[in-house]
Amino acid sequence: xxxxxxxxxxxxxxxxxxxxxxxxxxxxxxxxxxxxxxxxxxxxxxxxxxxxxxxxxxxxxxxxxxxxxxxxxxxxxxxxxxxxxxxxxxxxxxxxxxxxxxxxxxxxxxxxxxxxxxxxxxxxxxxxxxxxxxxxxxxxxxxxxxxxxxxxxxxxxxxxxxxxxxxxxxxxxxxxxxxxxxxxxxxxxxxxxxxxxxxxxxxxxxxxxxxxxxxxxxxxxxxxxxxxxxxxxxxxxxxxxxxxxxxxxxxxxxxxxxxxxxxxxxxxxxxxxxxxxxxxxxxxxxxxxxxxxxxxxxxxxxxxxxxxxxxxxxxxxxxxxxxxxxxxxxxxxxxxxxxxxxxxxxxxxxxxxxxxxxxxxxxxxxxxxxxxxxxxxxxxxxx
Numbered sequence: 001x002x003x004x005x006x007x008x009x010x011x012x013x014x015x016x017x018x019x020x021x022x023x024x025x026x027x028x029x030x031x032x033x034x035x036x037x038x039x040x041x042x043x044x045x046x047x048x049x050x051x052x053x054x055x056x057x058x059x060x061x062x063x064x065x066x067x068x069x070x071x072x073x074x075x076x077x078x079x080x081x082x083x084x085x086x087x088x089x090x091x092x093x094x095x096x097x098x099x100x101x102x103x104x105x106x107x108x109x110x111x112x113x114x115x116x117x118x119x120x121x122x123x124x125x126x127x128x129x130x131x132x133x134x135x136x137x138x139x140x141x142x143x144x145x146x147x148x149x150x151x152x153x154x155x156x157x158x159x160x161x162x163x164x165x166x167x168x169x170x171x172x173x174x175x176x177x178x179x180x181x182x183x184x185x186x187x188x189x190x191x192x193x194x195x196x197x198x199x200x201x202x203x204x205x206x207x208x209x210x211x212x213x214x215x216x217x218x219x220x221x222x223x224x225x226x227x228x229x230x231x232x233x234x235x236x237x238x239x240x241x242x243x244x245x246x247x248x249x250x251x252x253x254x255x256x257x258x259x260x261x262x263x264x265x266x267x268x269x270x271x272x273x274x275x276x277x278x279x280x281x282x283x284x285x286x287x288x289x290x291x292x293x294x295x296x297x298x299x300x301x302x303x304x305x306x307x308x309x310x311x312x313x314x315x316x317x318x319x320x321x322x323x324x325x326x327x328x329x330x331x332x333x334x335x336x337x338x339x340x341x342x343x344x345x346x347x348x349x350x351x352x353x354x355x356x357x358x359x360x361x362x363x364x365x366x367x368x369x370x371x372x373x374x375x376x377x378x379x380x381x382x383x
Contacts, residue, residue: 001118003066004028007052007103008073010036012175013122013167016184016191017070018045024195029063032073033272038184051272052099053091055307060106068118069107070198071100076126076137077242078235085245087310089136091275092246096140101147104164108151112158120198121148123168125206125213129220130228133235141168152203163201167194170213250274251322251330253315255282256299257292262364264306269362270334271308278328279303280315320348323357330357337361 001024009018009030015038022028022044029046030039039045050059052073074096077084100121111117126134127141148166155162173186190207197205206213220227235241250270256263256279271277281300284292292299296314304312316322319333333352339345340361349359 001025001068002027003063004068004070005031005063005066007031007069007071007099008122009070010034010039010047011182012072013169013172013187013191013194014070014072015039015182016187017072017120017194019184020188020191020195021068021070025068029066031059036182038182049272051274052095053275054271057099057102057106060103064110066107067116068198069103070120070194071103072122073099074122074124074140075246076134076140077244077246078133078240079242080133081135083243084136085247087276088245088247092136092140093143096137097143100144104147104151111155111162111164112160113162114160117162118198118201119162120165120167120194123148123166125168125170125216128168129217130224130231132228132232133241148203161201163203165194165198165202166204167207168204169207170216172207246275248273248275248332249328249330250277250332250334251280251319251328252277252334253280253282253319253322255284255292256303257294259294259299259302266334266362267303267306267308270332273334273360274332276310277308278311278313278330279309280313280319280322282315320351323355324351333357333359335359335361337363 001021004018004021004025004027006014006018006021006028008014009028010032014032015036018028018030018039022042025044027044027046029048031048031050033049033051035047035049039047048059076092076096104119104121107117107119111119121144123145124137124141126138127143127145131138145166145168148164152163155164172190173183175182175187193207194205219230250273252266252270254263254266267277267279281296281303283296294302300312303309313322313327316325316327319335322328323330323333333348335345345359352359
């Protein structure tokens with residue numbers, strides 16, 4: 001192995017696999033929504049921030065020469081189906097299934113070649129059996145398991161020895177799945193076994209198969225209906241149900257007058273950090289002592305049409321009021337770095353200190369600005 005790409009390598013089993021791969025690879029690149037400081041200090045580990053909820057996967061072009069691919073990104077929660085938000089359904093299929101299959105599609109021509117190409121993806125035992133109270137997650141993983149099984153036949157018929165390893169575990173201790181915590185020391189042995197099975201071109205690995213899941217699968221195939229009822233009761237009584245949506249909400253506000261590339265870059269960067277982006281549009285520009293060139297309604301429609309934006313609202317005078325009034329209970333507040341250390345945002349940091357809200361300050365980049373456009377329009381009008 002020379003160069004590895006680990007999609008979803010900042011947490012859980014993906015993190016442990018990346019840490020193990022670095023011992024054998026010249027370069028390990030981790031692609032994830034957020035960086036994990038536990039990865040710092042390793043010379044051959046690279047990090048690239050990508051949110052798989054985006055639909056542009058052009059970044060894969062930079063990794064056409066890799067010889068090892070591991071995809072562990074995914075999420076789910078145990079809860080009654082009616083309590084799952086519509087956005088969670090969309091996001092879980094996008095990350096767990098669609099993104100994974102699209103990434104496999106990109107590298108599939110490489111897999112069909114004679115040269116060794118190692119690949120492992122994260123399925124789930126939930127994708128192989130009835131999964132009440134985990135229906136959406138189970139459906140996304142069923143798609144993965146079916147796709148991998150079918151693609152391995154295509155690889156075999158192409159005459160290559162390369163295969164895709166479907167790793168389909170049950171619950172894994174030491175991961176953040178369903179509210180757990182990252183504990184690489186608890187997943188190191190499993191990570192090593194996954195790499196070994198991937199190296200030997202195996203196609204399916206169910207951890208704890210003999211001790212646990214062989215019997216689980218047998219009971220399921222003998223009587224799927226009764227198995228489903230037993231599974232439902234077990235989950236309901238286990239105390240593992242989660243009421244909080246797996247949806248990190250981000251919020252930012254702006255006038256967005258004379259929309260330009262700087263605005264687009266801001267929205268793109270914000271969406272990289274969250275699952276659902278709400279944008280507050282100012283009614284006017286009076287807070288800056290200026291007039292807006294474009295009407296409020298048109299500015300809202302422009303922002304709403306940007307693919308990175310999930311919802312547009314009229315902003316409040318204070319960004320914190322959007323949260324405190326219950327309009328949007330966001331997890332992240334995005335703002336330019338020039339606000340850091342100001343009286344206003346020092347106050348915000350105190351307000352949010354005990355509310356689990358993180359303020360993320362984005363550095364401003366060189367390029368077109370609203371001020372430049374205003375000055376240009378003024379110069380034209382004065383001629």
